[in-house]
Amino acid sequence: MPERFADRLLDWYDRHGRHDLPWHDNQNAYRVWVSEIMLQQTQVTTVIPYFNAFMARFPDVHALANAPVDDVLSHWSGLGYYARARNLQKAAQTVVQDFGGEFPDDPEQLETLSGIGRSTAAAIVAQAYGKRAAILDGNVKRVLARYHAVPGWPGQTAVLKQLWQHAEAHTPDTRVRDYTQAIMDLGAMVCTRSRPKCEACPLQQDCTAHARGEATLYPGSKPKKAKPEKTTWMAILEDADGRILLERRPPTGIWGGLWSLPELDPALGADELQDHCEQKLGLRCGEPELISGFRHTFSHYHLHIQPARLLVHNANAAADDDVLAWFHRDEALALGLPAPIRTLLTEPEQAALL
Known part of the structure; x- marks a missing residue:
C-alpha cells in the first residue's frame, strides 16, 4: 500500500x-x-x-x-x-x-x-x-x-x-x-x-x-474555548513637524520587537489622555482626536484598539532611543510595523474595517 x-x-x-x-x-x-x-x-x-x-x-x-x-x-x-x-x-x-x-x-x-x-x-x-x-x-x-x-x-x-x-x-x-x-x-x-x-x-x-x-x-477539530477580550488606547502622538512617536515592543510576546504606537491604560477616559501622556511620557499635548476603534484578533485573544491622535507641543521631552523614537511618516512606514498599525498610519479610516 x-x-x-x-x-x-x-x-x-x-x-x-x-x-x-x-x-x-x-x-x-x-x-x-x-x-x-x-x-x-x-x-x-x-x-x-x-x-x-x-x-x-x-x-x-x-x-x-x-x-x-x-x-x-x-x-x-x-x-x-x-x-x-x-x-x-x-x-x-x-x-x-x-x-x-x-x-x-x-x-x-x-x-x-x-x-x-x-x-x-x-x-x-x-x-x-x-x-x-x-x-x-x-x-x-x-x-x-x-x-x-x-x-x-x-x-x-x-x-x-x-x-x-x-x-x-x-x-x-x-x-x-x-x-x-x-x-x-x-x-x-x-x-x-x-x-x-x-x-x-x-x-x-x-x-x-x-x-x-x-x-x-477528519482531522478532528481543536477543542474550542472562548477567546478573551482586551482593550487598549493607542496614541498617535504627532509633533509640529509631522513626526510620530513610536515605541519598540519587547522582544517576546505579541508583535515582539516591532515598532508600534504607544499604548495607554485602557481604564482611562478620553478626557484623561492628556494628563496621562504628560505623566507617563512627559509630553504636553493638545486635546485628543478620537479615530474609529477596531478589533484585531490574535491567535488567543481579541484586542479592541481605540486610537487617539494628539498634537505634541514639547516633542524633545520624549527620549529618542532604542525604545521610544520620533519618525517622519515615511520613515515609520519603512520600519517593521504590525499590519493594523501600518494601516492606521496610512489610512486610519480603513483600520476600523480590519
Whole structure:
C-alpha cells in the first residue's frame, strides 16, 4: 500500500501539481527554508510576494544574518507571527557562525536551529538535498488523517504520533523532493479543509474517510474555548513637524520587537489622555482626536484598539532611543510595523474595517 500511495500521488503531481512556485527556482536549502517558515500559518498566495521581496533584499543566508533587525521585520510586516522573523534571523546567524554559511543536510542538526521543527527540517532535507525525510505540515496531516481515518485533533500527542507513523510509512525512497511537494499540493488543492474535491483525488479509492462518507470529519477539530477580550488606547502622538512617536515592543510576546504606537491604560477616559501622556511620557499635548476603534484578533485573544491622535507641543521631552523614537511618516512606514498599525498610519479610516 505505501508504494501505491506514493505512486498515485506522484502521477497526480506530474499532471496537476504546482511546478512554478518561486522557491522552486534556483532551489537550495536557504530558499526552501525561508519558504517553509513563511508558509507556516500562511497561504501560498499570500506568501509569494513576500518571498520574492525577501529574496530580493536578503538573497542568501549571509545577507539575512548581517541585516539590521528592523529591516528583517519590515520585510515581514503583514505576515504575522513575528517570532518567525526573529527566529529566522537568529537561525541564519547560527548557520553562518557554526556551519560556515551552509545548511546541514541532517534533520537533527537542522532542528537545533531557532524556529525549525521536525517537519520543517525534513522539508529542507527532502527538497534541498533530495534525501528521504517524512514531512507533516498542516496539509499533510489532513491528507493522512482522512486516508487512514485517524480520529482526534492532531495537536494531541497520541494522534500526532499516529500521523507521523503514517507519514514515515508512505514516504518513498525515490523522487522524495517531488513527493513532499506533491502531498502538500494535494492537501492545499484537493484535500481541502471544508470542501474536499474527492472526485479529483488520486487516493480516493483507498481513502477510509471517503469510503465512510466522512471526509470533513477528519482531522478532528481543536477543542474550542472562548477567546478573551482586551482593550487598549493607542496614541498617535504627532509633533509640529509631522513626526510620530513610536515605541519598540519587547522582544517576546505579541508583535515582539516591532515598532508600534504607544499604548495607554485602557481604564482611562478620553478626557484623561492628556494628563496621562504628560505623566507617563512627559509630553504636553493638545486635546485628543478620537479615530474609529477596531478589533484585531490574535491567535488567543481579541484586542479592541481605540486610537487617539494628539498634537505634541514639547516633542524633545520624549527620549529618542532604542525604545521610544520620533519618525517622519515615511520613515515609520519603512520600519517593521504590525499590519493594523501600518494601516492606521496610512489610512486610519480603513483600520476600523480590519
